[in-house]
Every structure is written in structure tokens, then in C-alpha cells.
Amino acid sequence: MDRRDFLTATTAAAGVGLSLAAQQRLIAQQVADQKPKRVGLIGCGWYGKNDLFRLIQVAPVEVVSLCDVDKKQMDKAADIVSQRQKSKQRPRLFGDYREMLKEKDLDICLIGTPDHWHALTMIAACQAGADVYCQKPISVDVAEGQAMLSTARKLGRVVQVGTQRRSTPHLVEAKEKIVKSGMLGKIGHAEVCCYYHMRANGNPPEQPVPDHLDYEMWTGPAPMRPYDGLPHKRWWRTFMEYGNGIVGDMCIHMLDMIRWQLDLGWPTRVSSSGGILVQKEGKSNTADTQSATFEFPQLQVTWQHRTWGNPPDPDYPWAGFIYGDKGTLKLSVHRYDFIPAGKKEPSLSGTAVFDPPDKYPEDKTEEDMELHAATANRAHQRDFLAAIASRGRPIADIEQGHISTASCILANLSMQLGRTLTWDAAKGQVVSDAEANALLARPYRKPWVRPEVG
Numbered sequence: 017m018d019r020r021d022f023l024t025a026t027t028a029a030a031g032v033g034l035s036l037a038a039q040q041r042l043i044a045q046q047v048a049d050q051k052p053k054r055v056g057l058i059g060c061g062w063y064g065k066n067d068l069f070r071l072i073q074v075a076p077v078e079v080v081s082l083c084d085v086d087k088k089q090m091d092k093a094a095d096i097v098s099q100r101q102k103s104k105q106r107p108r109l110f111g112d113y114r115e116m117l118k119e120k121d122l123d124i125c126l127i128g129t130p131d132h133w134h135a136l137t138m139i140a141a142c143q144a145g146a147d148v149y150c151q152k153p154i155s156v157d158v159a160e161g162q163a164m165l166s167t168a169r170k171l172g173r174v175v176q177v178g179t180q181r182r183s184t185p186h187l188v189e190a191k192e193k194i195v196k197s198g199m200l201g202k203i204g205h206a207e208v209c210c211y212y213h214m215r216a217n218g219n220p221p222e223q224p225v226p227d228h229l230d231y232e233m234w235t236g237p238a239p240m241r242p243y244d245g246l247p248h249k250r251w252w253r254t255f256m257e258y259g260n261g262i263v264g265d266m267c268i269h270m271l272d273m274i275r276w277q278l279d280l281g282w283p284t285r286v287s288s289s290g291g292i293l294v295q296k297e298g299k300s301n302t303a304d305t306q307s308a309t310f311e312f313p314q315l316q317v318t319w320q321h322r323t324w325g326n327p328p329d330p331d332y333p334w335a336g337f338i339y340g341d342k343g344t345l346k347l348s349v350h351r352y353d354f355i356p357a358g359k360k361e362p363s364l365s366g367t368a369v370f371d372p373p374d375k376y377p378e379d380k381t382e383e384d385m386e387l388h389a390a391t392a393n394r395a396h397q398r399d400f401l402a403a404i405a406s407r408g409r410p411i412a413d414i415e416q417g418h419i420s421t422a423s424c425i426l427a428n429l430s431m432q433l434g435r436t437l438t439w440d441a442a443k444g445q446v447v448s449d450a451e452a453n454a455l456l457a458r459p460y461r462k463p464w465v466r467p468e469v470g
Contacts, residue, residue: 053123053404056081056146058113058137060093061248062384063151064128067178068093070393071126071149072100073376075401081122083110085230086248100378111230113137117144124404127151130252131259132238135160138175139167139467147174147404149397153268153421154414156238156259159457161418162444163467168414176400176410177417180389181273181349183396185369190345190352191277194364199354200340203278206317207337208270210262211327216254217298220244237464244299254300256428261302262321263288263424270336271310272412272420273347274317277338282419282441285311288427289434294324308427319427349388429455 055077057068061084071077079097084090090109098106110116117125117140125141127134127150138150148168154177155161168175181187194200222242225231231243239257241247252258253265274280290306308319327333335348343356343363353362371391373380379390396412403410429452430437438447446452460466 052076052078053401054121055079055124055126056083056107056116056122056141057093057126057128058083058116058141059127059129059133059151060084060086060090061128062250063178064126065093065096066384066386067126067128067149067151067393067397068097069100069378069382070390071124071397072097073378074394074397076102077124078103078105079107080105081108081110081116081119083113083116085111085234086246087111087228089248112233113140117141117146120144122146124149130248131264132156132257133236135164135467136237136464138164142167142171142173142175147400149176149178149400150414150417151178152272152417153260153264153424154417155421156264156425157456157458158422158425158444159469160467161422163469165414165418166469167467172407174400174403174407174410175414175417176396176403177412177414178396179269179272179412179417179420180392180396181269182276182411183399184349184389184392185395186352186366187273187277187347189366190347190354194345194352194354195277195338199343199364200338200345201342201357203338203340204315205339206274206278206315207339208267208274208317208319209327209333209335210266210270210321211323211325211333212266213323214266215262215295215302215304215323216251216300217295219298235461237460237466239461254298254302256301260425260428261306262323263303263306263308263319263427264421266321266334267308267319267427268420268424270334271317271319271423272416274336274338275416275420277336277347278314280312280314280317283310283312283317283423283426283439285309285436285438286423286426286430287311287436288319288431290431303431306427306431308430310423310427349392 057064060082079101082090082094094106094109098104123146125146125148127137127148129137131153134150135155138148141148154164222244225243241257245251288306288308290303292303293305295304304323306321310317332346332348338345343354346353351367354364355362368388369391379385379387399411426437426439433452437452440447
């Protein structure tokens with residue numbers, strides 16, 4: 017199916033009012049009919065493999081290249097790829113993404129690295145001619161995100177961000193049935209939160225770097241920390257050197273979900289406070305407690321996380337809540353509930369959708385598999401492929417990923433500086449705050465050079 021036929025069929029499906037499920041079936045068939053795409057993955061850890069394996073499940077792709085600084089991790093991924101892809105071929109292996117991209121033979125490149133490597137790899141993949149699927153958050157600072165967006169637009173690349181709540185079936189249903197239909201009435205406030213005990217609080221000793229890991233390359237543009245264990249086994253998430261803490265990891269998902277549900281753009285003001293208030297025994301320098309307020313022209317969205325204690329609502333420990341004068345909508349990766357004003361029990365509910373268990377049997381035995389997210393991830397990959405075919409914008413386009421990522425970064429900067437930040441989206445700057453603007457770009461460790469906004 018060529019681009020014109022694809023666009024005609026997809027537009028026709030929407031125009032005749034096909035159900036969401038019917039539209040997704042049509043897109044799935046159209047994707048399956050496409051010429052196989054040549055695919056590469058940079059970062060063969062948990063979610064890099066997760067994204068790649070979901071892509072293999074929904075499209076006739078050929079994984080030709082893998083890149084990782086951990087040889088054992090990369091070899092393991094290559095073995096699985098050779099078992100799962102139709103050709104049974106083992107992909108080429110690279111320890112340096114620049115060598116992989118030098119081949120310029122990829123149609124699609126997936127970025128599954130830790131956050132501090134997203135910007136350089138995504139931009140290089142675009143420059144090498146690939147469309148990109150990049151994990152969230154897209155960047156560790158605002159300036160990186162600006163450079164990523166400008167590169168994608170300048171080169172005409174399709175870039176999908178891994179904020180797959182936008183492709184989660186029961187959340188799509190909630191948006192259609194409740195938000196868009198007006199069941200909430202006048203919407204005046206939203207909340208997002210995370211109360212998972214996910215902060216690493218260990219204090220491991222320094223140790224020799226294992227032979228199979230290139231720690232210098234793993235660190236890349238980030239500050240060099242003493243080696244105290246495999247950082248890419250999620251230990252990196254507990255350090256601000258490589259990411260943006262719980263806000264950068266978890267708030268972005270839920271804030272992005274609320275922005276999508278309510279069609280919100282940039283916040284105009286961001287404020288935040290918190291710190292390490294309880295879990296002070298380990299090495300981690302990420303906040304164990306943090307609140308933030310994102311002020312949009314339409315309403316405020318507030319965030320709260322604690323990596324200790326109990327959640328206020330045990331059914332919604334990582335969630336979003338939208339408040340209208342006619343009711344409240346609760347949203348999570350597992351379910352949604354609409355509670356009419358003045359009532360205690362929901363009048364409309366939905367739960368996570370799972371693909372038939374016999375359709376993707378490999379899901380049952382895959383290491384670290386997130387079954388609740390698998391169906392959404394597959395839908396997100398199909399949307400990405402549909403956008404590649406049409407050369408249009410995917411549902412989680414790089415611009416939307418940039419807005420959600422930068423908003424969370426601004427919350428951390430507000431907490432660091434101890435004041436509210438007023439954001440000028442047109443200029444990409446904090447209003448009348450030179451100190452804050454200086455923090456929009458983190459220093460890069462030599463010899464790595466920051467990407468520029470082109």
C-alpha cells in the first residue's frame with residue numbers, strides 16, 4: 017500500500033464513523049501490508065527490548081542492528097531477536113551508536129537508553145535518515161528537547177515518544193465517553209500523583225568496572241560518578257546526574273495523559289517544593305517527596321509523589337484525577353472510574369484491555385514483561401508506523417513529548433531555586449529570570465558537545 021492509498025483508507029475509516037477497535041484493526045492490516053522496515057535499537061535494556069519486541073509483533077520489520085555499551089546485555093537481546101523475527105537473522109552488534117548510524121541503512125531507530133543519552137542518539141538517528149521511536153522523557157534539560165524538536169522538524173522525521181498512555185485503549189475510551197461528551201461538566205482542576213516505593217535507597221561500595229561494560233561510554237555527556245554497580249539496571253534512576261528523579265520518570269506519563277485528555281498546551285507558570293525528607297540513608301539524590309503545580313490558561317494541574325508511606329487512594333497509587341462540576345474522572349494504567357457529583361460510587365468504569373493470550377504467547381515468558389502495558393505499546397507502535405506511512409504526526413509526537421518533559425524539568429528547577437517560574441513558550445525561556453534560564457542547559461562532560469537548536 018503506497019502513501020496515497022494509506023491516507024485514503026485511513027481517512028475513509030474515520031469519516032464513516034468506524035469504532036476505535038475497527039479503526040485499529042484497519043491500521044493493523046495496513047501496517048502489516050507495508051514493505052518491511054529496517055530497524056535498529058540503541059539501548060538494549062528493559063524498555064528498549066520491550067519496545068522492540070512489541071514492534072516485531074505488529075509489523076514485518078527486519079532488525080538489522082543493535083547497540084549497547086554492555087556486551088552481555090546486547091548479546092542476550094540479539095539472541096532473542098534472532099528467535100523472534102521472521103528472517104531468524106542475528107542483527108549486527110555495535111558498542112558505539114555513531115558506528116551503527118554511520119551505515120545509514122535504517123528506516124527506524126528505537127532509543128531505549130537512560131535519559132541522559134536520549135538527545136544525542138535521537139538527533140544522530142534523524143541525521144542518519146531514520147524515523148525515531150524515543151523513550152520518555154525525551155531529554156534531561158529543556159535545551160536538549162528544543163534541539164531534538166528542531167532537528168525532527170528541519171529533517172522531516174517522524175518521532176514518536178514512548179508516552180503510550182495516549183494509545184492505551186481504556187484511556188482512549190475514557191476520553192471519548194466522558195471528557196469529550198461533556199459528562200464532567202465544567203472542568204476546573206486536575207491532579208496527578210505517584211506513591212510507588214520505587215526510589216533506590218542502597219549504599220553499595222565502589223567496585224571495579226566489569227569487562228563487558230564500557231562505563232566511560234555509558235556515562236557519556238553526564239558527570240562521571242564512581243562505579244558502584246551496573247547503573248543501567250535501573251540504579252541510574254536514583255541519581256539526578258542521569259535524569260530528573262520521580263518527576264522526570266513518572267510525572268511525565270501522568271501529566272502527558274492529562275494534557276492529552278484535556279488538550280492542554282504549555283503551562284504558563286510552574287512551582288514546586290520538596291526534597292529528601294524521609295529516606296536519607298542511601299546514596300540517592302532524588303527527592304522522596306515532591307509537590308508541583310502546573311498552571312495552564314484553562315486550569316491548574318497539581319502533582320504529588322512520595323516514595324514512602326501509603327497512597328491516599330489504594331486503587332490509584334499512580335494516577336490522574338480530573339475534576340468537573342458534574343463529576344470526577346479517575347485514570348490509571350489499569351482502570352478508570354467516573355463518579356458523578358454527589359455520588360460515592362462510579363456510574364461508568366473501564367479496565368485495561370489485554371490482547372488475546374494466544375495471540376502473543378511470548379508475552380507470558382518475557383523477562384520483566386509489563387502485561388498491562390503491552391496492548392497499549394503495540395497500539396503505540398502501530399500509530400508510529402501509520403505516521404511513517406503518511407508522513408504525518410504520531411499521537412505522541414516529539415513536540416508533545418518536549419512539552420511534557422520540559423514542564424517536569426521546570427518543576428525540578430522551581431524546587432531547586434525555591435520560586436515559581438513563569439514560562440514563555442514562544443521564546444522557550446523563563447520570564448525575567450537569568451538564573452533559571454542558565455539552568456535550562458546542563459553542562460556536558462568533555463569531549464561530548466551539546467546539540468544546538470538548528
